[in-house]
Amino acid sequence: MGVGGEAPGFFTSRLSDSIAWARKWSLFPYPFVTACCGMEYMSVASAHYDLDRFGAAWPRFTPRQADMLLVVGTISHKMAPILRRVYEQMCDPKWVVAFGVCTCTGGFYDNYSTVQGIDRIIPVDCYIPGCPPRPETVLDAIMKLQSKIQKQRHGLTGMVESPLRDRSGTIA
Amino acid sequence: MIDASVQPAPPETTTEQLPASGLTTRSMLLNVGPSHPAMHGVIRIITELDGEKVVSADVEIGYLHRAFEKECEVVGWGQAFPYTDRLNYVSPLMNNVTYAMGVEKLLGIHPTERCDYIRVITCEISRITDHLTCVAASAMELGAMTAFIYLMKAREYLYQLVEELTGARLTVSYVRVGGLKADLPSGWLERLNQELDKVLKVIDEVDVLLTRNRIFIDRVKDVGCISKETAWSLGFTGPVLRSTGMARDMRKDEPYLVYDRFDFDVPIGAVGDNYDRYLVRMEEMRQSARIIRQAIEQIPGGAVQVDMSGRPLTGAQMVDAAKMGMTADLLLRTVRVDPTLEGTDRESARRVNAQARNVVLPPKEETYGNIESLMNHFMLIMEGEGIKPPPGEIYIATEAANGELGFYMVSDGSGNAYRVRCRPPCFYLMQGLDKMIIGGMIADIVATFGTINMIAGELDR
Amino acid sequence: MNEAADHPIVARLKDSFGDRIVESHSHRGDTTAVVDAARYHDAVRFLRDDPQCSFDFLTDIAGVDRLKLKRKPRFEIVLHLYSRRHNVRFRLKTRPANDQDPVIDSIVDLYPAANWPEREIFDMFGVRFERHPNLQRILMYEEFVGHPLRKDYPVNKRQPRIKEREIPDDRPGMLF
Numbered sequence: 001m002g003v004g005g006e007a008p009g010f011f012t013s014r015l016s017d018s019i020a021w022a023r024k025w026s027l028f029p030y031p032f033v034t035a036c037c038g039m040e041y042m043s044v045a046s047a048h049y050d051l052d053r054f055g056a057a058w059p060r061f062t063p064r065q066a067d068m069l070l071v072v073g074t075i076s077h078k079m080a081p082i083l084r085r086v087y088e089q090m091c092d093p094k095w096v097v098a099f100g101v102c103t104c105t106g107g108f109y110d111n112y113s114t115v116q117g118i119d120r121i122i123p124v125d126c127y128i129p130g131c132p133p134r135p136e137t138v139l140d141a142i143m144k145l146q147s148k149i150q151k152q153r154h155g156l157t158g159m160v161e162s163p164l165r166d167r168s169g170t171i172a
Numbered sequence: 173m174i175d176a177s178v179q180p181a182p183p184e185t186t187t188e189q190l191p192a193s194g195l196t197t198r199s200m201l202l203n204v205g206p207s208h209p210a211m212h213g214v215i216r217i218i219t220e221l222d223g224e225k226v227v228s229a230d231v232e233i234g235y236l237h238r239a240f241e242k243e244c245e246v247v248g249w250g251q252a253f254p255y256t257d258r259l260n261y262v263s264p265l266m267n268n269v270t271y272a273m274g275v276e277k278l279l280g281i282h283p284t285e286r287c288d289y290i291r292v293i294t295c296e297i298s299r300i301t302d303h304l305t306c307v308a309a310s311a312m313e314l315g316a317m318t319a320f321i322y323l324m325k326a327r328e329y330l331y332q333l334v335e336e337l338t339g340a341r342l343t344v345s346y347v348r349v350g351g352l353k354a355d356l357p358s359g360w361l362e363r364l365n366q367e368l369d370k371v372l373k374v375i376d377e378v379d380v381l382l383t384r385n386r387i388f389i390d391r392v393k394d395v396g397c398i399s400k401e402t403a404w405s406l407g408f409t410g411p412v413l414r415s416t417g418m419a420r421d422m423r424k425d426e427p428y429l430v431y432d433r434f435d436f437d438v439p440i441g442a443v444g445d446n447y448d449r450y451l452v453r454m455e456e457m458r459q460s461a462r463i464i465r466q467a468i469e470q471i472p473g474g475a476v477q478v479d480m481s482g483r484p485l486t487g488a489q490m491v492d493a494a495k496m497g498m499t500a501d502l503l504l505r506t507v508r509v510d511p512t513l514e515g516t517d518r519e520s521a522r523r524v525n526a527q528a529r530n531v532v533l534p535p536k537e538e539t540y541g542n543i544e545s546l547m548n549h550f551m552l553i554m555e556g557e558g559i560k561p562p563p564g565e566i567y568i569a570t571e572a573a574n575g576e577l578g579f580y581m582v583s584d585g586s587g588n589a590y591r592v593r594c595r596p597p598c599f600y601l602m603q604g605l606d607k608m609i610i611g612g613m614i615a616d617i618v619a620t621f622g623t624i625n626m627i628a629g630e631l632d633r
Numbered sequence: 634m635n636e637a638a639d640h641p642i643v644a645r646l647k648d649s650f651g652d653r654i655v656e657s658h659s660h661r662g663d664t665t666a667v668v669d670a671a672r673y674h675d676a677v678r679f680l681r682d683d684p685q686c687s688f689d690f691l692t693d694i695a696g697v698d699r700l701k702l703k704r705k706p707r708f709e710i711v712l713h714l715y716s717r718r719h720n721v722r723f724r725l726k727t728r729p730a731n732d733q734d735p736v737i738d739s740i741v742d743l744y745p746a747a748n749w750p751e752r753e754i755f756d757m758f759g760v761r762f763e764r765h766p767n768l769q770r771i772l773m774y775e776e777f778v779g780h781p782l783r784k785d786y787p788v789n790k791r792q793p794r795i796k797e798r799e800i801p802d803d804r805p806g807m808l809f
Contacts, residue, residue, distance in 0.1 A: 031209075032207055033212075033213065034213055034214050034235070034236055034628065035213065035236055035238075035258070035261065035628065035629055036257075036258050036261035036342060036343060036629060038212070038213065039261060039262060039305065039342055040341075040342060042305075042308075042309075042324060043324065043327075043328065043331070043341075046320070046321055046324035046325065046328075047321050047324065047325055048324070048325060048328045059209070061208075061209040073213075073236075074236060074238055076234075076235060076236060076237055076238065077774065077791065077792065077793055077794050078234055078235050078237065078773065078774045078794070079206065079214060079235045079236070080793070080794055080795050081794055081795050082206055082207055082235075083207075084795055086207055108254065108255075109238050109239065109243070110788075110789050111238070111239040111242055111243060111788050111789050112239060112242070112781050112786070112787075112788065112789060112790050112791055112792070113237045113238060113239050113773070113781070113791075114238055114239070115793075116791075119798065119800055120797040120798055120800065121795065121797065121798060122798075123798075131343060132341075132342050132343065134341070233771060233772065234770075234771055234772035234773060234774070237772040237773065239781065239788070241757075241782060242781060242782060242788050243788070245788075246788050277661050277662075278661065280661060404689070404690060404717075405689075405744065405745050405746065406745055406746050407690070407691055407692070407744075407746030420717070425720060426720070564660045564661065565660065565663070565665070565711075566660065566661050566663055567663055567692075567693075567713055567722070567724065569692070576692065578692060578693055578713070580693065580695050580711065580713065582697060584701070584702060590697075590701070590702070591695075591697050591698075593693070593695035593696075593711075595692065595693040595695075595713075599749060599750075600746055600749075602749075603746065603748060603749045632772055633772075
């Protein structure tokens with residue numbers, strides 16, 4: 001029920017909507033902070049631009065307890081295996097937000113040490129450009145992520161059908 | 173006294189036999205980081221633990237290496253400013269100013285006095301934001317979340333001012349070789365005065381929360397001590413060195429810009445523990461505010477009185493006229509600049525930039541108004557051209573928020589830098605980190621690391 | 634650039650080391666002396682211990698690759714020193730003799746602050762420091778091949794550590 005090619009019925013889609021509503025309003029971010037965007041993340045999480053209104057205030061600093069991986073700041077090749085391992089340690093359902101242009105495409109660091117976008121390492125759900133993005137941009141991105149979560153199909157078994165995975169469930 | 177030349181022992185496990193039960197214990201290897209909340213940014217500390225006590229430690233860096241020095245060789249002298257912003261990203265204006273001063277030293281030019289005052293004001297604002305972030309983050313990691321939220325609020329006041337001035341909150345690229353991007357917007361200095369009052373009020377509130385707080389003092393007093401001699405021999409500079417008792421501040425010893433005209437004190441610690449570093453930073457913020465107020469009073473050149481009684485035109489009209497070739501009387505007219513570009517008009521630009529045509533971009537009225545300035549603009553921007561300092565090498569250093577930020581620059585006469593080496597203050601601080609945490613407990617690593625204010629952008633460049 | 638033989642520090646160095654001080658110059662207020670690689674360690678010790686010099690603070694060590702300047706020897710180690718007593722700065726340079734395998738003495742025994750900068754020069758340029766306690770890469774990872782700040786290393790030659798994903802082109806559009 002819910003996963004695979006089945007057509008949604010009335011009750012399954014209502015169930016999916018309510019589970020999605022619950023999930024999108026209680027995101028547990030894991031802020032994988034490396035660089036300057038971390039300062040804007042701190043501003044977003046603080047009182048002025050408040051991340052708490054999305055229910056996403058409390059960062060879970062262990063991937064086992066988090067469901068939103070916020071990759072904040074440049075990822076270098078030295079750091080890439082660690083990012084991959086943290087992503088694999090997170091349980092489903094999980095979403096990845098690429099915060100800042102260094103995580104989207106590598107930014108203006110086109111050199112030997114920078115990964116040109118974290119989607120070369122892990123699948124990404126939401127890209128936030130900006131160097132660093134204004135806090136309002138981040139809030140807008142969280143809202144877009146929420147609407148994405150709402151449109152995904154959630155089931156009682158807990159599996160989320162993500163367009164980035166193929167039908168067998170392996171990560172693309 | 174710790175002997176600075178002794179390296180920590182390689183992590184062999186030490187085994188100990190407990191007499192009563194006959195059980196043996198072994199020390200444990202614990203990896204702190206690189207993805208760890210307390211390792212601001214990304215640092216890996218490999219510790220060998222005997223119970224909770226740290227027996228030896230090894231620090232591994234380089235997780236944020238972004239090839240700043242190699243990029244400087246590729247992009248050209250003027251285009252390196254965005255890269256310098258992202259070095260110490262909590263005080264970006266100071267990196268901009270130091271880099272610009274370095275290129276100006278190579279060229280042998282000096283911008284106007286008003287430009288120096290504005291640079292001092294922006295440097296001190298950056299120093300305050302850096303110390304606010306450091307105290308906030310280290311307090312949060314010790315559990316004082318309220319201090320974090322209050323200090324972030326104070327930082328927002330300053331970010332809004334910086335955004336009015338430069339256009340960006342964090343990565344500003346405000347300074348140019350030979351001057352600044354733009355002069356101050358009207359009324360900015362009065363607003364700065366008011367915001368400083370608010371920021372100082374927040375600092376006083378956090379002072380009341382933390383400075384005599386029993387829990388805070390127990391966590392940071394006599395933790396992470398380092399002696400004056402060890403710190404000096406390891407290359408420490410900045411608040412960490414001053415907290416050990418050594419009175420070394422480049423703004424006093426080797427004054428640059430216009431710091432010799434201001435009256436300010438340099439706080440010195442006694443013991444070199446985390447508590448001293450916290451107190452030194454709190455006091456330095458107050459002294460920075462003092463410097464800013466004096467600079468606001470002393471800054472030369474009042475508001476630019478632009479005579480709009482003639483035939484003013486807007487920027488868009490000027491550009492359209494120039495593109496159609498109707499430039500005959502453009503230089504005679506005054507351009508009404510859009511509020512977001514306030515300070516970039518011709519009179520303001522002249523007040524804050526050196527009169528050096530081979531270095532400073534001409535103001536837009538002249539670029540659109542006459543062909544010589546257009547060619548001048550072209551030669552400064554196009555690849556292969558640009559600012560060309562004569563061949564030579566210099567070292568420039570300023571007192572950044574973390575210590576002595578230096579740039580060693582080698583020019584070969586072309587538009588690209590031959591070699592730019594950044595001397596990051598926290599590189600040397602991190603070198604000494606293991607000496608500060610050995611002998612303490614794991615929880616003390618968090619406290620010590622927070623007060624050193626390691627910024628990975630600067631450390632790994 | 635001009636010869637700075639009458640600068641007091643350079644004069645002291647020339648008194649002790651004679652023609653081992655290969656060149657000196659003064660540019661925009663900075664004074665520099667270049668010492669022969671064989672006497673580098675002694676010269677640094679002299680600058681630290683001599684009472685008229687007493688450079689007790691090592692500000693920075695940098696490396697320069699002079700390949701594009703077409704000068705020999707290829708690598709240059711640049712030392713910036715500061716004396717607290719006299720409040721002066723000084724730059725001492727030296728050039729390892731062998732371009733293919735540049736080796737120079739380490740000064741960690743004189744200045745403990747030299748530990749990490751020398752590791753970084755080894756990492757970025759490949760210059761080895763004799764008697765350094767722990768000469769390993771510091772900014773790059775161990776699997777990295779080459780020395781990135783050398784002039785013949787291209788700026789965007791990447792060496793990924795883990796296999797990169799294939800980014801599918803046929804992803805469905807954004808679900809807004």
